[in-house]
Amino acid sequence: MTLIVALDPGPGVEGSRAYEWARRICTEVKPYAAGFKIGLPALLKIGVERLKEVTSSCHAELMIADLKLADIGYIMSLVADELLNMGFNAVIAHAFTGYKDALENLSATLRGRGKLITVAAMSHKGSEEIMDKVVEDLLDVSIRAGAWGVVMPATRPKLIGFGKKRGLTILSPGIGVQGAKPGTALCSGADYEIVGRSITGSPNPGEAARKIVEAQREAMAECRA
Amino acid sequence: MTLIVALDPGPGVEGSRAYEWARRICTEVKPYAAGFKIGLPALLKIGVERLKEVTSSCHAELMIADLKLADIGYIMSLVADELLNMGFNAVIAHAFTGYKDALENLSATLRGRGKLITVAAMSHKGSEEIMDKVVEDLLDVSIRAGAWGVVMPATRPKLIGFGKKRGLTILSPGIGVQGAKPGTALCSGADYEIVGRSITGSPNPGEAARKIVEAQREAMAECRA
Structure with a gap:
């Protein structure tokens, strides 16, 4: 399976x-998803205790905590311990804070307990201002930290090739509302596409997910032909 | 007042x-502190609802949510709304993710409701690998986003001057356990020093805070003499 669903409750979804x-x-999306990516909007709106119930009931192969950690190693390790206890088995952290006293500690905390996924480029325009210019440095840090996977945007598929060459699993956001069509990133070498609002904003999320997986398959059949 | 206390519960402080x-x-530290900085360790260990009680009972001039936001603008805005509702009046975000579709949105969400503080350099070794090399770019993004303040480390005081020249309020971590002495950053032009473990790890946090403020004053008297 190649779809990861981002569970970010928008402005209309509040409190309980x-x-x-x-x-x-x-529940509706699970048959079509390799995993779920859960970030700060869900954490703050749902709360820590009830979010544990969500992760335990979702329980897909990949349960990714996407807090985009970008702190000193001591803090990221404290946080990773909590996230593992909450039922996550993968943690996203930025590569730009570096290896020494940063990703080195997080990587040690996750070893044997969860996957480390780094961010090396992002789907929004602002990523071009600084991050894209140092993308090779960000990949170097990711490799050095023993990352399992790396986030590279579907909106700028050329970057995906850089990550793929380094042997990293590629997870691509930016499909749907952010502009890229399903299959764009997969065709460029990504392993997973991360989709949020096109699925979670639909009145029928299961059906929306099924259609995206179908569109991914069609795009893949075409680009690999 | 020039002391901000970082409330990060360590490995020994769990659950309730x-x-x-x-x-x-x-309560004990408040007489000596301009504010508090609260991050993910406290959020995950204390939980969202009970953390609201902490922010409302602390209620210092600066109540800083230090999640080191580093996401697309849409997500950072969703998160900032929640943080303001939780009683924070300042939010820390990385400058690294850029202005366009990132800090521009966060800044708009905070306008008139809370202060934007960006991170332009960090206290750990890994900051030298990538961040320090683009510190002027990070300051440019911060200024463009209308940041009130910027985080610059006490451990590398030379960087503080760069931020001060740009007219930003400087908040400096890295005092105490991380190596710098109280007053180091203030003497280099910082407005606040952020202290965590030297105070929160003390059996008598109030007394520890009082001593740090005293050491700050002595250092300032000396460096300004």
Whole structure:
């Protein structure tokens, strides 16, 4: 499976509704998803204790905590311990904070307990201002930290090739609302496409996910032909 | 006042103890602190609802949410809304993710409601690998986003001058356990020093804070003489 669903409750989903929202989408979408990516909006709206119930009921192969950690190693390690206890088995952290006293500590904390995924480029325009210019440095740090995977945007597929060459698993956001079509990143060498609002904003998230997987397959059949 | 206390519960402070821990430190330290900086370790250990009680009982001039946001603008804005609702009046975000579709959105969300503080350099060794090399770019992004303040490390005081020249309020971590002495950053032009473990790890946090403020004053008297 090549779809990861980003569970980010938007402005319309508040308080106790966010919990029901996440549980419902999870159940409907699960047959089509390799995993789920859960970030700060869900954490803050659902709360720590109830989010544990969400991760335990979703329980897909990849349960990714996407807090985009970017702190000193001591803090990232404290946080990773909590995230593993909450039922996550993968943690996203930025590569730009570097290896020494940063990703080196997080990597040690995750060893044997969860996957480290780094961010080396992002889907939005602002990524071009600084991050894209140092993308090779960000990949170097990721490799040095023993990252399993790396986030590279579907919106700028050329970058995906850089990550793929380094032997990293590629996870690509930017599909749907952010502009790229399903299959764009897969055709450029990504392993997973991360889709949020096109699925979670649909009145029928399961059906929306099924259609995206179908569109991915069609795009792959075409680009590999 | 020039002291900001970082409330990060360490490995020994778990579950319901984290809430009592934060409340107690807050009360004892408040007479000496301009504000508090609260990050992911406290959020995950204390939980969202009970953390609101901590922010409302601490209620210092600066209540800083230090999640080191580093995401696309859409996500950072969702998160900032929640943080303001939780009683914070300042939010720390990385400058690394850029202005366009990133800090521009966060800045708009915070306008008139809370202060934007960016990170332009960090206290750990790994900051030298990538961040320090692009520190002027990070300051450019911060200025463009209308940041009120910027985080620059006490451990590398030369960098503080760069931020000060740009007219930003400087908040400096790295005092104490991380190596720099109280007053080091203030003497280099910082407005606040952020201290965590030297205070929160003390059996008498109030007394530890009082001594740090005293050491700051002595250092300032000396360096300004």
